[in-house]
Amino acid sequence: MATPTLDSPVKQIQIEGLVVLKMIKHYQEEGQGSEVVQGVLLGLVVEDRLEITNCFPFPQHTEDDADFDEVQYQMEMMRSLRHVNIDHLHVGWYQSTYYGSFVSRALLDSQFSYQHAIEESVVLIYDPIKTAQGSLSLKAYRLTPKLMEICKEKDFSAEGLKKAMIGFEHMFEEVPIVIKNSHLINVLMWELEEKCTVADKHELLNLSSSNHLEKSLQLLMDRVDDMSQDIVKYNTYSRNLSKQQQQKHQYIQRRQQENAQRQTRGETPLPEEDVSKMFKPPQPPPRMDTLLIAGQINNYCQNVKEFTSQNLGKLFMAEALQGHNS
């Protein structure tokens, strides 16, 4: 999804191990199933590198405490953190995801407002399910400048998007992530690895169940349905539009003919300005959602591809091993 050349101020992200662990912990404590947890990232920008050094979660708020002031809470939190000498600059936010479904209008809007206010801010997407299977999945995304512009203008019509030359692949840019730990921690890690028994490593060849794939497919299918609907909507719209255009055209022609006749008879021509009033163009359906869905579908496809390629690799490996044994 990421474009190879980044034209944004942030070219790399460096995350403290602490942040990663905190995020994982947050999800494990509060997130369940398809529920999503969110939090604030803190850190600072060094040259073209964004260093994320700490984070704190947004509290899960339910219906009954609607009057909970989130801004107030964040300010409090940041002040408190500052008191204990932790970076207190807001540099973005993080969000967990359920089978990679995160490309949504809500994400777009909040990331836009973040990026609008704080230019270098990013969104970290953490996939707990993949992580649970053994490979940490953490991605950082930013909106592309093009998308930023469109969002600023709030012009989501087909023409606007076309003019901006934006497709689903140009909506987000992925920023590479580096996880950095203090040297002490690295030492500890090494030590732990030494102690690790071989048995645990056998897991590597374990074919993960198809459950994951099924879920992904299910979600993918849902999105495809949505997409179809959108397309049908757009289809009707464009058909209506063309029909109306035709009517309008006919009307104008008739009016012109009439006027010509009137002129020959020496009467005053009829006014022509009421055409646009008579034919109100149908409301064009917003295309942004479609774009987002396309992005999401792309995302799912990537996921599935990744997953299957891994599994296929394992299968071939196993086959090779078997052939070797026998």
Add this chain to the structure above:
Amino acid sequence: MSRFFATGSDSESESSSSADEITPKAPGATFTKQSLLLSDDEEDTKRVVRSAKDKRFEELTNLIKTIRNAMKIRDMSKCLEEFEQLCRAFLKSKTIVDKEGVPPFYIRLLADLEDYLNQLWEDKEGKKKMNKNNAKALSTLRQKIRKYNRDYETEITSYKEVRLFTTTQNGSSSDSDEVPGAKSFLKKKPAAEVAAPPPDASKFLKAAADKEASSSSDEDDEDWDSDTAESGSGSEDEEGKNASMAQIFLKKPGSEAERHTSEKKKEDRKKRHRRKERLEEEAEEEAQEEGEGEWEKVKGGVPLVKMFAKGTEINTTVVVKKLNEILQARGKKGTDRAAQIELLHALANISNENNLGEGILVKIKFNIIASLYDYNPNLAAFMKADMWKTCLDCIDELLDILFNNNNIFIGENIAEDSENLAITDSQPFRVRGCILTLVERMDEEFTKIMQNTDPHSQEYVDNLKDEGRVCGIIDRLLGYLETKGSTEEVCRVYLRRIMHTYYKFDYKAHRRALGLQGETKSEQDAEESEGEDSAFIMDRLCKFIYAKDRTDRIRTCAILCHIYHHALHSRWYQARDLMLMSHLQDNIQHADPPVQILYNRTMVQLGICAFRQGMIKDAHNALLDIQSSGRAKELLGQGLLMRNMQERNAEQEKIEKRRQVPFHMHINLELLECVYLVSAMLLEIPYMAAHEFDARRRMISKQFHHQLRVGERQPLLGPPESMREHVVAASKSMKMGDWRTCHSFIINEKMNSKVWDLFPETQCVCINTPLVQLSLTLNEMFELELPTVHSIISKMIINEELMASLDQPTQTVVMHRTEPTSLQNMALQLAEKLGGLVENNERIFDLKQGVYGGYFNRGYRLVIITRSQIPADW
């Protein structure tokens, strides 16, 4: 003269109220009064006994008064309201009425009200002016009273006759300034009646306060009563005159009527006698009663046309002339149809007495029957029982005559003037008329009677007993026409016969078929000699019609009836073949509604037959159309559905009502639905099991699914009560492969009571289901013999329903799971959806290009892999 009527009602109400006046306030002021009035003392007890009647009657009269007032001011809604109350009150006083006879003032009101309403109805202008409420009330009231008056027809007609008679008398002879006609009645009566109440009311008020006033009012009352008595006696005199006058008119035909009336009178007298003992003190009322008895006598004295002058020699021509004279009145507005029938009867008697020969008799009989049919002006109304009896008798007699005299030719095409009615030795009689039409009409009347009788009453059973007679008549006619009639006529009469046969189950033949092995030879012979099978009859009649009939309708009906009959007797293959050969399915929608109803009935019967034979699929298909519409009742002509009024008006409703099938021919709807649901279940559950993973499961039966859903939605599952619940419960257990519970759910006592004794085949279908799901320990589970299981499984393997192989030595089935996994299924679905997506997308593109269908023309096509294309071991 009209005064008589007016006062009649008044005196009645008056006397009752005067008697009443004491009873209600007995505990109060009257006690003191009674101590003073010694003479009253002993009466008191008697009055208490009578009080029930009086109270009722007073209630009635009060209501009547209000009605009359409302009539005067044309307040229809008020009128309607009061009338309903009156009906209720009258119903309440039923016991008394039974004892005393219908009170004349009540009848009077009914008659007047009807006349008044009719008058209003005719008055289009006035109706327009009426406000909406009133107009509505008018129409409802009119309908109501019409219906209501039917029960009191004789009384009302007698009343009307008298009134008519007397008014004409008045109008012509007397110099009174009354204008004859109903209007004057209407005006007069209420006026007279209104005059009565004031003293009454004041009485009530005052009597409680002071006794003197009450006693004076009592006197007042008595005055009034004597007054009425006088008027009554006066009227009696006149009445007597009238009667004698009528008798002069009557001469011949009156004899019977007179006997009738005298009998009635005697009865009246007897009744009155009894009453007399009780009501000795009310002599004046007695006199009035006398008057009443007197005018009842006039009933016979309908203004009949004089039959023949005294000295005329009665011969054929005279009788024919007379007959024509009578017939000319037919259909005219003022004609009294009952009287006409009487006249015709009389004429028949005359011709019989004078030995004018069968020709004329036949002719008269024809006309009697025709006028019997004409009696009801309304097409929707049905014959009354006595009329019906006479009609049947007449037809029977007519047939007798026709059978006994071979030399009578009848036919529609014989012209009036070429008729030969006189007795001549050389020439046969030629009479115009069509016996077949008469019988057909009779049959229709019979249907009408059955339609209009409450099917759950004894009356219906009684009426149904006439069916035998109807059939007998048709049979006789059949015999007659077979020798004399044209093929067309024979076809028609055959169809009638078929119509009366096809829906009856031939128990005799059935028993014979069953008992063929068990019974001894001689018994069989005896039974066989009793009569031919209905199947055989049907076959013969229908084949004749197939061969000879030229009108399509009769043949269609015959085919349908034939199929129905086959189906009813479980001859599935014959029924089906006939149905398929007839190609009726293609053009039945062009037929008229009765034929369509017949078609529906046949289809349903066919479905039930298939079910009985274990052809579940056929049963389901046959019943699907009828059941899925949800209007089975209507489609089978077994009742109207409640629908919005705007969807059909009263006229349509009447037509639809006429189409209804009589109750004894009904197909049990519950049985029908049950059969349908069970067959749907037997099809659907295996299907559901087999196609569990299909993306888009097709429903075999929507209704069944609906029932299932309803069953699932129930928060609390009790033991099944209704038929539907049984089926749902059964299908649930069937889903679990629990054959035995399923069976017991469907066949148990509750269901048995619902005509459910035709079910041998559940087992083998049932087994299919669970087989697909699981395949263990088959024999124990289904209690089937090993070979049976073996054969079923083999069949399934051959049909590729079951991917498995039989392992003979261990007696197990080895299942090869080849169902695509859910993941594969999902992938397939996804592919399908993507195909749709692409197509939609292309359409947008096309729109932009302005070329429709361009995508498919461009040569590359997205290939969607459907399930069938996937190899089994994918």
